[in-house]
Amino acid sequence: MMKVHIDGNPNELLESIIEVNPEGELKLGLTGICMETATIEDLFEREVLFRDYLMEGFVKFYLKATVRPNGLELFVKGTGGNREQYLGAHFKFMFKQVGHDATAF
Numbered sequence: 001m002m003k004v005h006i007d008g009n010p011n012e013l014l015e016s017i018i019e020v021n022p023e024g025e026l027k028l029g030l031t032g033i034c035m036e037t038a039t040i041e042d043l044f045e046r047e048v049l050f051r052d053y054l055m056e057g058f059v060k061f062y063l064k065a066t067v068r069p070n071g072l073e074l075f076v077k078g079t080g081g082n083r084e085q086y087l088g089a090h091f092k093f094m095f096k097q098v099g100h101d102a103t104a105f
Contacts, residue, residue: 004091006102007071014040014065014072016098028052028063029094035060047077054090059083 006013018040019027026034032052042048047062061084062077074091078084088104095102 002076002088002104004074004076004088004095004102004104005068005071006074006095006100008100010065010067010072011040013095013100014043016100017094018043026050029090029097047075049079052090055083055086057083059087061087 017029020040021027026038026040026048028034028050029052032050035049035051038048043063043065044067047064049060050063051058051060053059059081060079062075062079064075064077066073066075076087076091078087092102092104
């Protein structure tokens with residue numbers, strides 16, 4: 001499992017990389033899509049399954065958000081695959097694109 005930490009308002013940070021499309025599905029960044037019925041609020045309560053296109057292929061992972069005193073911490077858990085090693089850099093890039101610095105560990 002990997003952690004990604006970002007300083008700032010947790011709700012605003014999540015909404016900067018996750019949007020709800022007209023069909024009510026969660027969309028993560030440019031190519032990620034939620035694989036189950038969930039809301040942004042669900043990310044704070046349980047692990048939610050996503051699929052994203054990364055390094056010329058698809059990767060599935062669970063995402064859970066936790067509020068920390070100084071920001072947001074995301075827990076990213078892969079489902080198995082050779083692209084999981086790039087998930088930390090992927091999340092750091094997504095947040096950098098919207099003006100935030102993230103730390104992955």
